[in-house]
Amino acid sequence: MWPDASKVAAKEKSILQFEAQENIHLPKSYKELIRLQNGGLLRKNLLKTSEPTSYGFDFLEIYRLFGLHELITAILFQDQNPLPGKKIYFSQDNNRFLGFDYQTSDPSILYVDFETLQVLPVAENFKDFLDKLYDAEFANGELSTYSHDKLEIMLQSRSVIAQEAILAELEDDADKEWYFYQLKKLIAAGNEESAYRLFENQILYFKRKLPKETVDAFFPLFHNQTEKWASLKKEWEDNY
Incomplete structure (x- = not known):
């Protein structure tokens, strides 16, 4: 999972405090991960998509999974293009985000590109998201x-x-x-x-x-x- 393991775990008390503060339940599979390591770079860093993204024809890239202390609960420029329901984002690459979409009790996973205004469901839940991740060597490029x-x-x-x-x-x-x-x-x-x-x-x-x-x-x-x-x-x- 982690190419550079830090072995720093999220504390149970902090997880409960965050859930109470945001009035949500974080996905069980996410909590299991951060109890082992509280975020970091990912070994598997690509995900197939049903339509083109700014990364490529049928995939997106994800480099880092946020730990509990890094989760994003509000994005300033989202006010210009508000999305329905509560969102908590667990990964970011410039103006591109991946997040938990709380329009369902077991949140689905949403990809949002605020630069191109693309909103794309990418997984039914966080476990499904993890299962779909794969790795490939990045080209040097620019x-x-x-x-x-x-x-x-x-x-x-x-x-x-x-x-x-x-x-x-x-x-x-x-x-x-x-x-x-x-x-x-x-x-x-x-x-x-x-x-x-x-x-x-x-x-x-x-x-x-x-x-x-x-x-x-x-x-x-x-x-x-x-x-x-x-x-x-x-x-x-x-x-x-």
């Missing part, structure tokens, strides 16, 4: 247009060479904290050389955009590159 969730799923399933190629293409990503987190994961997985090459490019070409504290803390992580990074550290300190 990586800079992908969400960080989608990129992380791709990175987790690729070889070290492929990971380095993806991160090299994303070298000008504006969220440098996210980017350096990916480099740290490369190091933790034993791929220090790949991480160092990417780190070096950041120092040489993007130094003015980099968070100083994050970079300063990064140099000591390269235990096998001490001879190389001495001059790179000087370059960083002299020109920041």
Whole structure:
């Protein structure tokens, strides 16, 4: 279910409080999941649809399942295009949402794209939704247009060479904290050389955009590159 298991579970008291606050019952299969892990990236991340979506001709993509604390009970721009009945959304990709549709006692699963104004039932209930999920490798495509969730799923399933190629293409990503987190994961997985090459490019070409504290803390992580990074550290300190 989870490619990156955090093993943080939702507390029963919090589940009961949320249900009482919203005057609903969350689906049993959803509660069973969050009692084991309270949300995260999904291993299976595609779902067949009965009509085209902005993802493709007959499918949609889902990258992350929200935990209890992330569930969305109201969307500001939904006021312009109100939907009947109570909705609680458990996944989001920009203006595209998946949610529990409480027009039935056992909520069905609804896909809503507020940009194209598409509203599409995709499963009879949450268990049915989980059963229908499948996985396939995402094509590289326009990586800079992908969400960080989608990129992380791709990175987790690729070889070290492929990971380095993806991160090299994303070298000008504006969220440098996210980017350096990916480099740290490369190091933790034993791929220090790949991480160092990417780190070096950041120092040489993007130094003015980099968070100083994050970079300063990064140099000591390269235990096998001490001879190389001495001059790179000087370059960083002299020109920041």
